[in-house]
Amino acid sequence: MTDPFIRHRHEIIGGHRLFLREAGATHAPVVLLPHGYPCSSYQFRRLMPALADRWRTVAFDWPGFGYSDTPDPGGFGYDFDAFETVLTAVADHLRLDRYALWLHDYGSQIGLRHAIAHPDRIAALIIQNGDIYEDALGPKYATIRAYWADKTAQNRRPLEEAVSKDGFRAEFVGEVADDVAMRIPPDLWKLHWPLMDTPMRRKIAVGLMEKLEQNLRWFPHYQAFLRERRPPTLIVWGPQDGYMPAESARAYHRDLPDAELHLLEDAGHWLLETHFDQALPLIRDFLARRHA
Numbered sequence: 127m128t129d130p131f132i133r134h135r136h137e138i139i140g141g142h143r144l145f146l147r148e149a150g151a152t153h154a155p156v157v158l159l160p161h162g163y164p165c166s167s168y169q170f171r172r173l174m175p176a177l178a179d180r181w182r183t184v185a186f187d188w189p190g191f192g193y194s195d196t197p198d199p200g201g202f203g204y205d206f207d208a209f210e211t212v213l214t215a216v217a218d219h220l221r222l223d224r225y226a227l228w229l230h231d232y233g234s235q236i237g238l239r240h241a242i243a244h245p246d247r248i249a250a251l252i253i254q255n256g257d258i259y260e261d262a263l264g265p266k267y268a269t270i271r272a273y274w275a276d277k278t279a280q281n282r283r284p285l286e287e288a289v290s291k292d293g294f295r296a297e298f299v300g301e302v303a304d305d306v307a308m309r310i311p312p313d314l315w316k317l318h319w320p321l322m323d324t325p326m327r328r329k330i331a332v333g334l335m336e337k338l339e340q341n342l343r344w345f346p347h348y349q350a351f352l353r354e355r356r357p358p359t360l361i362v363w364g365p366q367d368g369y370m371p372a373e374s375a376r377a378y379h380r381d382l383p384d385a386e387l388h389l390l391e392d393a394g395h396w397l398l399e400t401h402f403d404q405a406l407p408l409i410r411d412f413l414a415r416r417h418a
Contacts, residue, residue: 130178132171136193140215142202145193149174150182155249155417156222159185160213162231162256163334164294165318166192169230173398176406181226181413186216190330192321204330205337206232206344210239217247226250226417231395232334234258235341238348245351250358250416252409253385255395257370258348259377266368274339282332289331291319302366302394309400352381359385360412362405364393386412 132149147167157177159170167185174183187194188209189202202208213236217225226249229237234256241248257263273281287293294315299307322331352359359382365372378385388408393401 130175132174137219139219140212142189142197142212142215143195144189144212144216145187146216147171147174147185148183150178150180152182154180154182155413156182156184156225157228157252157413157417158213158217158222158225159183159228160230160233160237161185161188161191162233164289164297164322164331165231165314166321168192168314168318169396169398170228172402173406173409176402177410177413180410181417184216184220184222188212190327192318196324196326196330199326199330204333206235206239206341209236210243213237213240214244217244223247224249226252226413228252228254229256230254231256235344235348238351239344241355241357242347242351245355248355248357250413251360252412253359253361253363253375253378254397255363255367255370255374257374258345259374259380260342260345262371262373262377264367264369264371264374270335270338273336285332285335286328288335289322289328291315291323294319294322298396298399301368302364302400303392306366306392306394306400310396311399314396314399349381352378356382356384358412358416360408360416361385361387362397362408363387363389364395364397364401365389366392366394370395 132147136143136145161167161169166187170185177183190196224247227237269284298314299310361375363375372389390397390401390404
C-alpha cells in the first residue's frame with residue numbers, strides 16, 4: 127500500500143548528520159531531489175506526496191542548510207565538489223542505484239557533477255531553472271561578475287547583503303508580478319532565515335556565491351555529459367528569473383535536442399510554489415513515460 131505522507135528523520139550519512147524527507151513505497155522508481163539556494167528540502171514539500179502513489183521521492187538538506195548539521199569547514203569544503211560527495215553518500219546510504227534526478231539552482235551544478243561521476247545511475251533528468259550555459263546567463267549575474275572581476279570589500283558587500291532576511295525575500299518574490307508573488311508563502315524566508323542566521327552559515331552562503339566563478343569551468347563538462355549520454359530530460363522553467371531567463375532554458379536544446387521544454391510564462395525561479403498545478407501534470411506524464 128502506498129504511503130502518501132512525507133516521512134522526516136535525521137541520519138548520519140557520510141559522517142554528517144543530515145535531515146531527510148521521503149515519500150512513496152521503497153520499491154518504487156526513485157526521484158532524487160537535491161535542493162537549491164536559498165532554501166532546503168522544504169521546497170519539495172508539495173511535490174513529494176503528489177508523486178508518492180507511483181514514485182519514491184527522496185530529499186534532504188545539504189550540510190550547513192535547513193535542519194542538517196553544519197560541519198566544521200576544516201573537515202568539509204563547502205564547495206560544489208564537497209556537496210557532490212554528500213549527494214553520492216545519500217544515494218549509496220539509501221541503496222539507490224537508478225533514479226530520476228531533479229536539477230534546480232545550486233542543485234543543478236551539484237547534480238550534474240554527480241551524473242558525470244555516476245552516469246549509469248541517471249534514468250532521467252528534470253531541470254527546473256538550473257543554469258549551465260555561460261552565454262545565456264541573465265542580467266542578475268552582473269553583481270556577482272563585478273566581484274569576480276575585482277575582488278574588493280566594496281564589491282563583496284552586495285553578496286553579503288543578499289544573505290539576509292530581506293535578501294532571501296527578494297530571491298523568492300522580487301522578480302515575478304504581484305499577483306504571482308502573492309502565491310508564495312512567506313514561510314519560505316521567514317522560517318528558513320532563522321536557520322541560516324548564524325555567522326558560519328552566512329559565511330557558507332556567501333562563499334558559495336564566490337565559488338560560482340570556479341563552477342563556470344565545469345559548464346563545458348556538464349554540456350558534454352548531456353550531449354554524449356542524452357538522458358531523457360524534462361525542462362520545466364519559470365522564465366521570470368533574472369539569473370536564468372528563458373534563453374537559459376532554450377540553451378539546453380543545443381545538447382539535448384529531444385528534451386521536452388515547457389516555459390510557464392509568468393512563473394519565476396520558484397515555480398513549484400506558484401505554478402504547481404501546471405507543473406505537476408507535466409512531471410507525472412514525463413516520469414510515467416520515462417521512469418515508470
